[in-house]
Amino acid sequence: MEIAPPPFDLGAIAPFLIVAVGAMIALLADLFIPPARRPALGYFALGTTLVAIGACVWLWGGAVPRLAFANMIAVDRFGLFVTIVTLIGAALSILLSVDFLQEQRLGYGEYFPLMLFTVSGMILLAFANDLITFFIALEILSLGLYILAGSARGRAVSQESAIKYFLLGSFSFGFLVYGTSLIYGATGTTNFTALRVALEGSGLTDNPLLLAGLALVLVGFAFKLALAPFHMWTPDVYSGAPTAVTAFMSVGTKVATFAALLRLVTGALPALYADWSNALFALAIVTMILGNLAAITQRNIKRMLAYSSIGQAGYVLVAVVASDTTQPGVNDAAQSSVLFYLLAYTFMNLGAFAVVVALARPDDERLDLDRDYAGLARRQPLLAAAMAVFMLSLGGIPLTAGFMGKLLVFRAAIEAGYWPLAVVGVLTSAVALAFYLRVVVRMYAGESRHAEERPARVPVPLAVVLAVCLVATIQFGILPAIPLDAARGALTITAP
Amino acid sequence: MVDNYAIILIMILTVLGFGALLLSIGVLVRPYKPTPRKLQSYESGVPNIEPLKGRYTPRFYVIAILFVIFDIEAIFLFPWAVAFDQLGLFGLVEMVLFIVILLIGYAYAWRRGALEWV
C-alpha cells in the first residue's frame, strides 16, 4: 500500500497553531514563575490572541479559500471571520479575568492555558471541514470548558456546574458520535466536501440511516448551543461557573459552534435542506419561547443572562434556518445576518458580563437583581449607564447593535418565507424586553441597599473591556456598514 | 453467509455446554460444608461489602490516566514504525511533534507532583 502524506500547509492553520503553541508555552511557564507573577500569564494569553487575530487578517488577504490537511480543514473567509470574532471574545474575556481572579481569590492555576486551549478548539471548529475534525475540535473546546467551569475549586456551585456540564456534555456527545457514524454508514464519508458531492442528485436523501444520523448530529449541536429542549444545563452551569468563565463560555462557544453548524448544513448538506431546516425551525421556535419566558422570573443576574443567551441563540438559529443555498440572495442575507448577529452578540453579552464582574466583591458576587442592582445608577452612574446600553441592545432597541442584528435576522427569515419565525421572534423580543428593561428600571429607580459603601473601583483592564464593548454596541447600531461589509465579504463557505 | 453464523452458533453452544459440564462435575465431586465466609463471592481478596465511608486517593486515577495516555502512545507508535519507510521525513516530523506535545503534558504532570506518591 502506498501512503501519500498530505502537504504540510502549516500557514493554513496559523491562527490555530499560534493559540495552541501559546497555550503550551503558558502551561510550561506557569510551572516556573512565582505565583505573584501569574497575572503576567494573562497578558501573555492576551498577546497570543492578538497575534492570532493578526494571522487571521493576514490569511484574509491571502490565498483563501483553500483546503488543507487532506481536506479536513477549510480555510476560508467565513472561518476567518468567525475566528476573529471568537478571538476578540477571548481577548476581552482574558482582560476580564485578570483582576477578577485575584479579587475573588480563585487562584490562577491553569486558567489561562486552559482558556487558550479552549480557544484553539474554537478556532479548529470554525475551520473544520470534516466530521472527525469537527468532533475533535468540539472535544478540545469542551474539555477545557469543563475544567474552567470548576475552576473555583473552593465553591460547591462551581464544582456542581463543572460536573453537570461534563456529564450532560458527554451524554449528548454520544449522540453526536453515533450520528456521525450513521452518516458515515449511509454515505461512506465524513468529509463535508465529499458529503456534498455524494448527496447531490443521489437517491440517498431519503435514506433513514442518513436522516437518523442528521437528527443525532443536530442533537449534539443543539446541546452545545443550548437550544431548547437541550438547554436545561445552561442556567445551572452558567450561574455556577466563575463569572469570567461564564462570559467566555457564553460568547466563544456559541460563535464557533454556530459557525460549525452553518458550515455543516450549508456546506455539506444543502441537499438535505428541507430536513434540517424543518428540525431547526421547530427548535428555533421552542428556544425563543422557552428561553425568553423562563428569563422573566429570574432574580439572579447570571441565571437571567443564561436564559437570555438561550433566547439569543434562538434568534441566530432563525437566520440559520433561512440559509437556503438554492436562493443565493436569501442565503447571502441570512448568512451575513448570522455573522453580524454573532459579532454584535459577542460585544453586548460580554459587556453585560463585564458589568457583573465589575460589581462582584470578594465576599459576595452581588448577583441579586433586586438587592444588588437597585439604585446602581446613583452609586455608579457610568457602570449603570453601560449596563443599560447592553440591556437595551440585548433587548433589541433601535440604535444599538442588537437592533440591527434582529432586524437583519427577521428580514432574512421573511425573505426566505419563514414569516412564522419572524412573528415569534418579534413577539418573544417584546417579552424579552420585560426582563432586560427590568434591570434598567431597577438600576435607575430602585433604592440602593449598598448606599453606604464606597463604589467599587473599576480596574483598568475591565474598563477597557467595557469601553470596547460599549463603543462597538453603539457603533454597530448606528453605523453597521463596516461589520456588515466584512460579514458580506465572508460568505464563501468551503472551497471546491 | 448462513454458514458463518452457524459456526458462531456452534461455538456459543460448545462454550455454554463445556461450562455447564465443568460446573456440574464440581458439584458432584466436592464436599459441601457451607460457612458464612465461604458463601461470600470472591473478589481478589478484598472484602466486597464495606461501609461507603471508605475513600480512594485520587492518585490512583492520576496514575491510571497517565498509564492510559502512554499506553495509547505506544499503540500509536507501532503502526508508525511499520510504515516508517513510506512516511519518510513527514512521518518523522509528525511523530516528533506528537511526542513533544505529550512530553509537555508529562513535564507538567511531573512538575505538579502527579508522580510522587506521598
Add this chain to the structure above:
Amino acid sequence: MENWLFLIPLMPLLAFAFDLLLGRRFPGKWAHAPAWIAMAVAFVVSLLAVLRVARTGEPVSQTLWRWMPGADLGGFDIPFTIFIDQLTSVMILIITGIGFLIHIYSAGYMGHDPGYYRFFAYLSLFVFAMLVLVLGDNFLVMFFGWEGVGLCSYLLIGYWFDRRSAGDAAKKAFIVNRVGDFGFLIGMFLLFTTFGTLSFFGPEGIFANLAGKGEGVLTAIGLLLFVGAMGKSAQGPLTVWLPDAMEGPTPVSALIHAATMVTAGVYMMVRAHALYEAAPVALLVVLIVGLATCFIAATIGLVQNDIKRVMAYSTVSQLGYMVFAVGAGAFIPAIFHLMTHAFFKALLFLGAGSVIHGMHEEQDMRKMGGLRRSMPITYATLVAGSLALAGFPLTAGFFSKDEILVGTWFEGYPLAAIVGWIVAFMTAFYTFRMIFLTFHGQPRFDPEHVHPHESPPVMTLPLIALAIPSLLLGIIVGLPAEAGPIHQWLGPVFEGGGGHADAARTMAVAVAAAEEAHHPPAWLTVGGFAASTLLSLAGIALAWLMYGTGRISAQAMGRRFAGLYALFYNKWYLDDIYQALIVAPLDVLARILWKWVDAGFIDGIVNGVAHLTGGVSQQLRKVQTGVVSNYALAIALGTVIIVGVYLLLGPQFLAR
C-alpha cells in the same frame, strides 16, 4: 479640499463633546475657548470650500460613509455626504460666520452664568446640527439636522430651566415643531415610496426624476414638506412658538431664532425648488400662508412693549417675506433676503441683548428711554440694524426686500407685492418705534436703582462687525437690481432643474441666459425702488411723530382704533384660539383616553399578558429541578422526538 469638508460639522461637534464632558471642571470659565476655536476652524474651512466652488463653479462634496449598504433593506441606502453648492455656500457662511460672532458675544453676555459650559456645549451642538441640515445631500440627513436643531432649540429656550416660563416656552416650541416635523416625516415617507430614494441629486436622485410623477403626489409631498417648514420657520398656524422662544438667552434668539434655524424651512423649500415648481398648487399655498403670516406678524409687532417680542414678531414677518417669495417662485430674492436678514436681525437681537444687559435684565421698552447717551455703540449699531430692517434706501434690507416685492409682482402676483409694501411700511414704523422708545426721550426707569452702561468690547465688537454688512451688503451683492452678484452666484443652482446636470456650462453663460428670459422690466424695478423708499421713510416718519416728538399721541391712536389695538395686542387671539380649539378638547380627550381606554382597557390587556407570561415563567422554573438525570432525560426525550419525527414522518414534514 474635498477630503477636509468633514471638519465643518465635526469641529462644533467636538467642541460640544469637550464642553459637555469636561466643561464643568477643566475649561470652566474658559468653556467658550473650544467653541470659539471650533467655529473659527469651521468658518475657515467653509470659506475655503466656498472659494473652491467660486473658482470652479462646480459643487464640492465628500461622502463620509454609507448607512447600511450591506443590509439590503429595499434600496434604503443612505450616503452621508457633505455637499456644498452655491446655495449651501450662502448658508454655511451665514452659520459659521454669524455663529462665530455670536459665540464671541455670548462669552460676554453669559459671563456670569453658572451654567456657562452647558450653554456653549448646547450652542456648539446647535451649530453642528444646523450644518448637518444644510450640508446633507439627501432628505434623511437633512431631517437628522432638522431634528437636531429642534432639540437644541428646546434645550436653549429652556436654558434657564428654573424659570417656569422658560420651561413652558421650551415645551411649546418643541411640541409645535413636532407637529411640523411630523408633516416633514410623512412627506419623506411619501418621497421614498414615490422615488425609491431620498437623495437630492445624481441620476437616481429625486430632482432628476420628477418628470412623469403625478402632480397630485408631488403636491402632497410639497404640502407635507411645507408643514415641516411652517414648524421650523414659524409660519401660518405654527407661528406661536417663536415669540415665546424669546425666553431663551438673547444670543440664542439671535443665532437660532433669527439668523439660522428659523430659515431652515426656507432653505429646504429652495433646495427642493424643482419639486415645488412641479407642484404649482403647493406653491400657491406657500405664497398665501407666507403672505398672511407676514402681514399678521407685522400688525402684532406694532403694539408690543417687550423689546425682544418686537424683534420676534418682526422675525416672523420677515420670514413671511421669504416664504411668500418662495411661493411666488422668486427663489433668489428669498435667499438674498435670508442672507441680509440673518445679518441685520442677528445684529438687532444682539443689540437688544446689549440693552437688556445694560439695563439689568429689563426688557420692557416702557421702562427705558434716553439710553443713547449711556450706550452710544449699542445705539449706533442698533440704528444701523433698524435701518436695514426698515428697508431704508441703500441698506441691505432695502435691496433684498425690494427684490422680493418686485420679483413677486413680476412672477404674476401684484396683489401680494402690494400687501408686501404695506407690511414694509408697518415694519419701518415698529422698528423705529422701538428705537425711539428705547434710546430717545426721557428716561422712564428709576435712576436710583438702574445704572445703564455700555457693554464690554467682547459684546460691542460683534455688533460693529454685524453692522457693517447690514448697511453695505445690499450695495455689494444687490446691485444692479435683479442681476447683482447674488443672482450670478445662485444662478447655477436654479439651472437645469437644480440637478447641476450640465457641468460644462459656465456660470456666466447660464446667468446671461437667465437674464434674457427672466428679467423684470425697468418700470417695475424703478417703481419698486420708489415705493420701497417712500413707504420706508413714511413709516420712520410716523414713528418719529408718535414716539420721537410726541406730536401725535400714541394713546389717542390706541383709543381711536381700540378694536384693532386689542386684536393686535392679543396676537389676533391665536393662543386663545388654540387653547379653545385644540388644547382644551385634547385635554378632555386625553382624560377620557387615560381613564377609560388606557387605564381600563389597554392596561387590562397589558397586565393580563404580563400575568400570563409571568405565570408560564413560574411554571417553567419548576421544570428546572437541578437534577442531572432529569436534564439528561430531557435531552433523551428531545432526541427521541427529532429522530422519531424524521424516521416516521419522513422528510419535509413541516410545510414552509
